Amino acid sequence: MRLGTGDRRLRAETSGQDEVRRANVSTVLRLVHFGGAKTRSEIVAATGLNRSTVGALTAELVRLGLIRERHGEVVGKGRPSNVVEPVSHAVYVLAFDITAAEVAAARVGLGGYLLQVRRRLHQGPLHDVAGVVAHLAMLVREMRAKAAPGSICLGVVVSVPASVRQPDGFVRRSPSLGWYETPLVELLAAALNHELPVAAGNDGDLGAIAEYLRGAARGSRDVLYVRGQDGIGGGVIVDGELLKGAGGYAGELGHIVVRPQGHHCVCGARGCWEAEIGDAAIIRAFGRNPHESDIEDVLADVATGSRRALSGVRKTGEVVGLGLATLMNIFNPDTVVLGGSFGSLFPTMEPTLHAAVARALGPIREQATLVRSELGSDAQLIGAAEVAFADVLDHPVRTIEALLPSLRPGDASQADAVGSTGEAIRASS
Numbered sequence: 001m002r003l004g005t006g007d008r009r010l011r012a013e014t015s016g017q018d019e020v021r022r023a024n025v026s027t028v029l030r031l032v033h034f035g036g037a038k039t040r041s042e043i044v045a046a047t048g049l050n051r052s053t054v055g056a057l058t059a060e061l062v063r064l065g066l067i068r069e070r071h072g073e074v075v076g077k078g079r080p081s082n083v084v085e086p087v088s089h090a091v092y093v094l095a096f097d098i099t100a101a102e103v104a105a106a107r108v109g110l111g112g113y114l115l116q117v118r119r120r121l122h123q124g125p126l127h128d129v130a131g132v133v134a135h136l137a138m139l140v141r142e143m144r145a146k147a148a149p150g151s152i153c154l155g156v157v158v159s160v161p162a163s164v165r166q167p168d169g170f171v172r173r174s175p176s177l178g179w180y181e182t183p184l185v186e187l188l189a190a191a192l193n194h195e196l197p198v199a200a201g202n203d204g205d206l207g208a209i210a211e212y213l214r215g216a217a218r219g220s221r222d223v224l225y226v227r228g229q230d231g232i233g234g235g236v237i238v239d240g241e242l243l244k245g246a247g248g249y250a251g252e253l254g255h256i257v258v259r260p261q262g263h264h265c266v267c268g269a270r271g272c273w274e275a276e277i278g279d280a281a282i283i284r285a286f287g288r289n290p291h292e293s294d295i296e297d298v299l300a301d302v303a304t305g306s307r308r309a310l311s312g313v314r315k316t317g318e319v320v321g322l323g324l325a326t327l328m329n330i331f332n333p334d335t336v337v338l339g340g341s342f343g344s345l346f347p348t349m350e351p352t353l354h355a356a357v358a359r360a361l362g363p364i365r366e367q368a369t370l371v372r373s374e375l376g377s378d379a380q381l382i383g384a385a386e387v388a389f390a391d392v393l394d395h396p397v398r399t400i401e402a403l404l405p406s407l408r409p410g411d412a413s414q415a416d417a418v419g420s421t422g423e424a425i426r427a428s429s
């Protein structure tokens with residue numbers, strides 16, 4: 001998938017009127033999807049297109065029901081510039097984030113709006129894949145029922161803490177879920193009677209995408225994202241593209257070895273970063289038993305400022321920083337985003353973290369900013385949604401007309417279908 005928030009290259013590189021028009025419609029839709037409401041004047045300035053072209057492009061997107069226009073306020077002299085904004089409920093994605101603890105589900109609308117979010121503890125044993133799939137299918141039906149009449153579901157995307165083969169979303173291994181060689185996408189698609197496209201992705205990759213497009217790494221080009229939880233989820237953006245690797249498994253940052261004789265890791269090796277500083281190790285660093293305490297207890301300890309808590313913060317920051325220094329040397333990121341438990345502990349462990357990260361090479365260290373995740377536990381949901389928005393952003397006309405044949409120009413049933421069945425998206429009016 002392409003992650004760029006603009007479509008800058010296309011106007012220069014492609015030929016043919018249709019392709020230029022497709023690229024321009026796509027560019028305008030991306031601007032408001034990622035940047036929110038814009039005046040026509042701002043779109044003119046951002047795209048370099050002339051005013052009448054922008055008017056024709058926004059009219060096309062209004063026809064498709066994807067954006068709406070309203071009169072802007074008069075600022076200074078001259079006519080007010082119309083404001084263009086995405087119609088959040090015109091098209092939506094159902095996004096899931098499965099962790100060892102819970103299932104988070106969201107209906108995410110155009111513009112990246114979280115229209116509905118629900119978090120539920122697993123209702124049965126996690127290793128019972130059929131049971132988890134049935135739960136997801138039920139949530140899909142519930143959330144679709146709550147969607148605005150006539151809005152279009154673009155698909156279902158599931159985030160899992162797993163090695164996920166791409167492009168088919170087959171789960172190869174997930175020690176924290178206990179899933180191995182699991183055809184998650186196939187099972188969920190079947191449970192939904194193949195009515196919706198289904199995809200799956202690694203939680204670290206989707207978190208990286210979300211923070212890059214909409215969170216703490218907006219405007220960056222080279223991003224390292226790490227999410228501390230049971231294990232460590234990670235994702236890497238290199239020059240604006242998600243690093244995938246040969247099979248889609250790149251970014252398993254939790255399995256770099258930071259202490260060769262250290263704790264046994266679920267992967268079979270010893271001293272992996274996630275074995276040394278996953279949630280269980282953090283809880284131990286705070287002098288607690290991982291079977292009896294969780295990260296919330298650790299955060300409560302931090303709030304007390306006790307000596308034991310300060311020691312826990314220091315130990316955690318050192319090991320997190322040790323891994324980060326190695327990864328920074330490899331990827332030379334401009335932004336390092338810490339999510340999950342690392343994000344929760346970030347404010348208190350920041351000084352230790354900076355001291356530990358000083359192990360990275362000077363020129364690399366100077367270029368990298370360490371930041372806390374902005375999207376928190378919503379990151380995976382938002383990243384998952386962007387995967388399914390890609391088609392409509394790249395090919396707005398083709399994608400919407402395929403989903404709503406009544407909108408095709410020259411379709412005799414157009415007026416009637418829009419007027420009577422409510423199937424067409426007219427939310428903009």
Ligand SMILES: [Zn+2]
Pocket residue numbers: 254255265266267268269272
């Ligand atoms: Zn490992």
